[in-house]
Amino acid sequence: MASSQTWLLRPLQERSTQLFLGVLFGALIVVTFLHLFMPQDSALHVSAYTVTLLGKYLCYALLAVAVDLVWGYLGILSLGHGAFFALGGYAMGMYLMRQIGDRGVYGDPVLPDFMVFLNWDTLPWYWQGFDMAWFAFIMVLLAPGLLALVFGFLAFRSRVTGVYLSIITQALTFALMLAFFRNEMGFGGNNGLTDFRDILGFNLRSDATRLGLFIATGIALAIGYVICRGIVTSKLGRVSVACRDAEARTRFLGYRVERVQLFVFVVSAMLAGVAGALYVPQVGIINPSEFSPLFSIEIVVWVALGGRATLYGAVIGAILVNYAKTVFTGVMPDAWLFALGALFVLVTVFLPKGIAGLLQKRRKAKDDDTATGQEATA
Amino acid sequence: MSIFRLLAGLALAWCLALGPAVATAQVQDDTAQTLLQRLAEANNAEKSKVLKQIAESGDERARSWLEAFAGGKLATVKSSGYVVLVTNNTGRNWQVASAVTGDSMGEMSRRDLDSIRVNNALRSQVEGILSVVDLTVADHRTRRAAARHLLGRVDAVTAPLIEERLEVEENDRVRDLLANALAIHQLEQGEINAIEQLSGSLNSRVRAALNNAASSDDPAIAAAAEKALASIEQKLKLNKAAETLYFGLSLGSVLVLAAIGLAITFGVMGVINMAHGELIMLGAYTTWGMQQLFPGQPGLALILSIPAGFMVAALAGIIIERSVIQHLKGRPLETLLATFGISLILQQLVRTVISPLNRTVVTPEWMSGSIMINEALSLTLNRLYVIGFALVVFAGLMLIMRRTRLGLEVRAVTQNRAMARSMGIKATKVDIMTFALGSGVAGLAGVALSQITNVGPNLGQNYIIDSFMVVVFGGVGNLWGTLVAGLTLGTINQILEPWAGAVLAKIMVLVLIILFIQKRPRGLFPQKGRAAEG
Numbered sequence: 001m002a003s004s005q006t007w008l009l010r011p012l013q014e015r016s017t018q019l020f021l022g023v024l025f026g027a028l029i030v031v032t033f034l035h036l037f038m039p040q041d042s043a044l045h046v047s048a049y050t051v052t053l054l055g056k057y058l059c060y061a062l063l064a065v066a067v068d069l070v071w072g073y074l075g076i077l078s079l080g081h082g083a084f085f086a087l088g089g090y091a092m093g094m095y096l097m098r099q100i101g102d103r104g105v106y107g108d109p110v111l112p113d114f115m116v117f118l119n120w121d122t123l124p125w126y127w128q129g130f131d132m133a134w135f136a137f138i139m140v141l142l143a144p145g146l147l148a149l150v151f152g153f154l155a156f157r158s159r160v161t162g163v164y165l166s167i168i169t170q171a172l173t174f175a176l177m178l179a180f181f182r183n184e185m186g187f188g189g190n191n192g193l194t195d196f197r198d199i200l201g202f203n204l205r206s207d208a209t210r211l212g213l214f215i216a217t218g219i220a221l222a223i224g225y226v227i228c229r230g231i232v233t234s235k236l237g238r239v240s241v242a243c244r245d246a247e248a249r250t251r252f253l254g255y256r257v258e259r260v261q262l263f264v265f266v267v268s269a270m271l272a273g274v275a276g277a278l279y280v281p282q283v284g285i286i287n288p289s290e291f292s293p294l295f296s297i298e299i300v301v302w303v304a305l306g307g308r309a310t311l312y313g314a315v316i317g318a319i320l321v322n323y324a325k326t327v328f329t330g331v332m333p334d335a336w337l338f339a340l341g342a343l344f345v346l347v348t349v350f351l352p353k354g355i356a357g358l359l360q361k362r363r364k365a366k367d368d369d370t371a372t373g374q375e376a377t378a
Numbered sequence: 379m380s381i382f383r384l385l386a387g388l389a390l391a392w393c394l395a396l397g398p399a400v401a402t403a404q405v406q407d408d409t410a411q412t413l414l415q416r417l418a419e420a421n422n423a424e425k426s427k428v429l430k431q432i433a434e435s436g437d438e439r440a441r442s443w444l445e446a447f448a449g450g451k452l453a454t455v456k457s458s459g460y461v462v463l464v465t466n467n468t469g470r471n472w473q474v475a476s477a478v479t480g481d482s483m484g485e486m487s488r489r490d491l492d493s494i495r496v497n498n499a500l501r502s503q504v505e506g507i508l509s510v511v512d513l514t515v516a517d518h519r520t521r522r523a524a525a526r527h528l529l530g531r532v533d534a535v536t537a538p539l540i541e542e543r544l545e546v547e548e549n550d551r552v553r554d555l556l557a558n559a560l561a562i563h564q565l566e567q568g569e570i571n572a573i574e575q576l577s578g579s580l581n582s583r584v585r586a587a588l589n590n591a592a593s594s595d596d597p598a599i600a601a602a603a604e605k606a607l608a609s610i611e612q613k614l615k616l617n618k619a620a621e622t623l624y625f626g627l628s629l630g631s632v633l634v635l636a637a638i639g640l641a642i643t644f645g646v647m648g649v650i651n652m653a654h655g656e657l658i659m660l661g662a663y664t665t666w667g668m669q670q671l672f673p674g675q676p677g678l679a680l681i682l683s684i685p686a687g688f689m690v691a692a693l694a695g696i697i698i699e700r701s702v703i704q705h706l707k708g709r710p711l712e713t714l715l716a717t718f719g720i721s722l723i724l725q726q727l728v729r730t731v732i733s734p735l736n737r738t739v740v741t742p743e744w745m746s747g748s749i750m751i752n753e754a755l756s757l758t759l760n761r762l763y764v765i766g767f768a769l770v771v772f773a774g775l776m777l778i779m780r781r782t783r784l785g786l787e788v789r790a791v792t793q794n795r796a797m798a799r800s801m802g803i804k805a806t807k808v809d810i811m812t813f814a815l816g817s818g819v820a821g822l823a824g825v826a827l828s829q830i831t832n833v834g835p836n837l838g839q840n841y842i843i844d845s846f847m848v849v850v851f852g853g854v855g856n857l858w859g860t861l862v863a864g865l866t867l868g869t870i871n872q873i874l875e876p877w878a879g880a881v882l883a884k885i886m887v888l889v890l891i892i893l894f895i896q897k898r899p900r901g902l903f904p905q906k907g908r909a910a911e912g
Contacts, residue, residue: 077711154892158899163650163710167846168892174843175888178881293843297718304715337726344719348712349705 011229020312021222028218035211048207052282053326055214057319059279062221064302064318065311066271069228071300072309073237074264075244076161080169081272082296083176084144086286088273090180091143093193093286094127095136096204100197113195114188124186133200140277141270148269149262156258156265161247170293177291192287199281210282217278221315224271228311231267240264298340304347307356316355407478410437414461414477417447418454418494426503430535433507441511443477448504452477453491464491506536510543513556518549525555530583532563554579562587570599577606580613580753617754622872628761628830630868631768634861635826636841637848638775639819641860644849646792646812648710649703652718654845655838656725657817660694661687661824662833663728666737677742680825687821694724695817699810721838728835736834745829760829767826771819772861778815779857788812847891853901863902867891 011017031046031054038045063085070076102109106116110123129135151172155165183189202209231237242250243257251257280286289295298321306317321343328336347354353361413435417428429447432440446452451464453474462483466473471485509531512524532540540560547553558579564572565587573591576584588610591603640654651657665683672679698720706713745763750756779785790798791808799805827837844867852863867887874883898904 077714151892154896158896160895160899163644163648163714164850164895164899166711166714167650167843167850168895171843171847171888171892175885179885182881297715300715301719304712334726334730337722341719341722341726344722345702345716348709348716348719349702352709352712 007230007234008226009230010233011226014229014233016312017226017229020225020315024218024222024225028215032211032215035207048210051207051214052210055210055217055282056279057322058214058217058221059275059282060299060302060322061315061318062217062224062275062278063272063299064306064314065221065224065228066268066275067299068303068306068308068311068314069231069271070265070268071303072311072314073232073244074240074261075247076261076265077163077166077300078169078265078268079166079293079296079300080171080173081268081299082293083169083173083291084148084269084272085276085279085299086176086180086288086290087144087147088140088276089280089286089290090187090193090276091130091136091139091273092277092280093196094130094139094187095133096196096199096281097193098127098131099199100195103197104195112188112193114183114191115186118183120186127186137277140273144269144273144276145266148266152262152265156261159258170296173291173296174293177288177293180288180291188287190287192285193280194285194287196281196284204281204284213278213282217282220274220278224274225311225315227267227271231264232311236260236263301340301344301347303354305343305351305354307354307359310354310356313354313356320355410435410439410478411461414443414452415454415459418452418459418461418492422497422500425500426535429500429504429507433511439478439480441508444504444508444511446477447494447496448501450493450496452494454494455486456490456492461494462486462491464493502531503533503535506531506533507539510536510539513540513543513547513552518552521547521549521552522555525552525559526581528559529555529581530559530562530587532559537563558584565591565599565603568594568596568599570596570602573599573602573606577609578613580610580617580755582753585610614754617752620751621755622876623869624757624761626869626872627865628765628868629872630865631765632823632827632830633841633844633848633868634864635764635768635771635823636820637845637852637864638772638857638860639816639823640845641816641849641852641854641857642775642788642819643813643816645854645856646788647703647809649706649713650710650717650846651698651703651813651816652714652842653698653721653724654717654817654820655840655842656721657691657694657820657838658824658827658841659724659728659833659835659838661691661821662739662828662837663732663737663824664690664821665825665828666739666833669740676740677744680742680745680829683825683828684822687825688818689821691821691824692814692818695813695820696810698817699813703813704806704809721842725835725839734835736832739828739833741829764826764830767822771822772857775815775819776857784808784811784815847888849901851891851894851901853903856901856903859901859903 012021031051034044034046035048035051063081066084067078067081070078070081097112100112104113104116106113108116111120115123130139151169155168160168179185180187180192181190187193196204198204199209199213202212204210232241239250239255240260242253242255243260247257276286276290299318302317302321303314304317305321306315307313321340324339325336328339351357413428413432417425417432420428429444432443443452446463451467452461453464453472454461461477462474463477463480464472464474465482467488470488472488472491473482473484474486474491475482506528509524509527512527513521515521515524528536528540537560540556544553544556544560547556557575558581561572561575562584565576573588576588579585585607588603588607592600592607594600594603636655636658639657640651643649643651643654661683664687665680668679668683668686669676672682698717702716702720703713706716741760745760748756748758749762779788787798787803787808788811790801790803791805791812795805798808823841824837827833827841831837848860848864848867851867852859852861870890871883871887874886878886
């Protein structure tokens with residue numbers, strides 16, 4: 001990171017990043033316009049429900065970008081990124097719970113409803129400070145970041161890689177899920193945290209707040225994308241790709257592989273945490289099911305479908321799969337798991353480079369029109 | 379005493395001859411009638427004596443008379459004094475039968491009958507007497523149950539009977555129980571020596587009696603009782619530990635069963651089969667299906683499910699290998715994802731085709747119940763069978779791996795695929811066979827699991843992460859490692875559970891494994907040499 005002043009700006013000069021940001025901001029503006037200025041009965045009107053739904057997709061997209069950063073560029077297949085997502089979400093959820101104040105069912109000025117229900121008389125120490133927005137927002141980054149730091153430090157130091165690492169990450173999120181299901185943990189147990197009222201003083205149920213959250217998510221996705229792009233185009237990024245392709249060789253060349261891995265892993269976890277934090281106020285609930293291994297592995301298939309090691313592919317994959325999920329679960333809920341399962345199989349067997357791979361192939365074919373022969377696979 | 383011996387002998391004879399020989403055991407009908415009439419006429423104190431006489435009469439109908447008496451169903455006909463058994467006492471007219479012969483005597487007006495009175499003291503006396511009567515039965519299980527029933531229920535009337543019985547009883551356990559029952563009675567009478575007999579027992583009634591004695595006014599008795607209680611407490615702890623170990627081993631053997639197939643496929647092909655759990659589920663559903671095919675014969679169905687479960691899962695494994703895994707050679711992470719997709723499809727398939735609800739698999743009679751080691755420790759039979767089954771499967775796999783051509787080839791491919799191929803081993807064929815074997819074992823695990831857990835679409839999911847933990851903990855490509863790891867994890871889990879709770883214990887085990895991987899990244903029994911770098 002010698003060129004620390006420019007590493008964040010460099011991606012902005014890339015055509016692909018400009019294109020991505022252009023499309024993203026264009027979509028944000030269009031949706032905002034259609035929501036605010038189109039009459040309610042117009043076919044072009046975007047309802048508040050749809051805005052929130054799109055906001056949810058953008059959260060998933062940011063999460064997918066985070067997973068793509070470690071999987072695509074570091075070769076670590078994390079099956080536990082849902083844990084970081086959920087931790088960020090819980091940090092945000094705790095802030096939102098404290099904002100309810102005495103408007104809860106039991107009207108306790110300090111304790112959230114579920115604690116009153118459990119007959120707790122004081123706030124646990126780890127809930128302290130979450131009434132302040134700045135503290136909560138720092139925790140959104142710190143909680144998943146710290147977990148990733150400790151976990152990554154232990155795992156990478158002892159050179160746990162490949163399928164072993166995947167399984168261990170899955171065990172991590174599984175363990176956390178079991179833990180958060182416990183009432184004694186003080187995170188609302190089975191029901192999680194819900195019944196939020198307002199964020200930073202804005203009513204969460206108003207359309208304006210929803211639109212604001214949607215736009216904030218879009219901006220967060222843009223920033224996250226630029227950060228990831230900055231990392232992968234920097235020297236650090238090239239070393240991490242080297243780790244992905246030949247870990248032992250990189251180590252023999254004198255690079256501290258585990259440090260690179262740790263850094264990228266922690267950044268990715270923090271991005272996932274931000275995605276979770278933006279997700280919670282939009283869906284209005286956070287509960288332990290976000291920790292479920294199934295969710296974490298689903299994220300991976302978004303990335304796989306979009307195409308790994310492209311970042312924008314992850315965004316495409318996340319939005320496509322979740323749109324399909326919305327449609328499927330609405331029309332025929334039973335078929336969704338069949339479709340998802342088939343997607344896993346088909347993508348890995350027939351579409352190893354994902355949709356992004358198809359796009360690249362077409363562009364290359366166009367470029368190579370004059371040249372004969374097929375392009376070599378990267 | 380002689381009466382009892384005679385009675386025991388006759389009861390035995392009755393058991394053997396089942397019928398005509400019994401005739402000699404009966405007292406004359408008119409003698410019986412006189413006895414019963416005396417019972418009707420006697421006052422409460424005398425009744426107790428008559429009851430004893432009836433019990434000692436040796437007539438095998440005595441039991442039914444006593445029961446009828448305790449239930450208030452004996453009555454006398456006012457006009458004749460004849461004793462009858464009231465079989466239905468609703469309404470104005472009661473249905474009656476002769477108490478002696480059992481022949482129906484039709485209906486009689488309620489007014490013509492006089493019920494023989496019974497009170498609670500007599501009723502409990504009858505209970506005690508009945509237990510004593512049961513002590514003479516040939517079947518030692520009935521005798522044991524009767525003896526256990528007597529614990530804490532011995533009174534002045536039954537005590538001498540038990541003393542007599544104690545001298546002729548041949549079964550050690552029954553004798554021990556009888557001695558305890560007698561000792562409790564003696565302790566209640568304030569005999570300090572009785573405590574010695576009681577100090578080894580784990581029975582809760584014995585403990586209750588000792589607890590009573592511990593708060594007795596006599597300091598000597600109280601002290602002795604305290605001491606006996608302490609030694610019992612010690613024994614209980616030991617038994618508790620044995621029980622924990624048993625549960626641990628049983629959970630561990632389930633883990634071994636679930637993980638060992640995975641260890642084979644992972645070890646040989648380097649692929650993680652996320653659908654392994656669903657192959658287990660298929661095995662369990664095969665058991666359920668077999669029981670539907672053979673209704674009313676759960677035992678036969680279960681035994682047939684062992685080969686059937688193996689075949690079904692192995693077939694599914696071959697299909698998975700041929701259709702998906704072979705196309706993803708050398709890309710373990712993609713294989714993981716693809717097989718995960720398969721697991722989703724299989725789960726949903728079961729949900730759609732069969733039912734999203736759990737199915738009940740019947741446990742055959744010879745597998746239900748438990749073996750009672752002592753009062754505090756009993757081993758449930760189905761878990762015992764699962765432990766045995768796991769060991770048999772393990773031994774079978776060991777044999778295949780060590781003693782057959784297939785095992786040799788599998789080991790060769792595991793250690794060095796390229797070299798094995800250049801020696802003429804068809805690696806692809808070995809892949810298929812290994813995958814079928816590993817999947818088949820998963821099916822066997824399913825058959826076993828169907829006996830101890832719910833059979834539902836999520837069955838496999840619940841075991842997949844645990845199975846991976848076992849494989850990772852034990853070290854890839856080493857069956858012994860899987861066995862040791864599975865049993866260890868199961869036992870650790872059970873040890874942690876009582877003071878941490880089930881969920882926390884599971885979390886702690888997961889954290890322990892993550893920490894363990896720090897020390898030994900390749901498990902308990904890592905592969906050595908070049909094979910390790912894969």
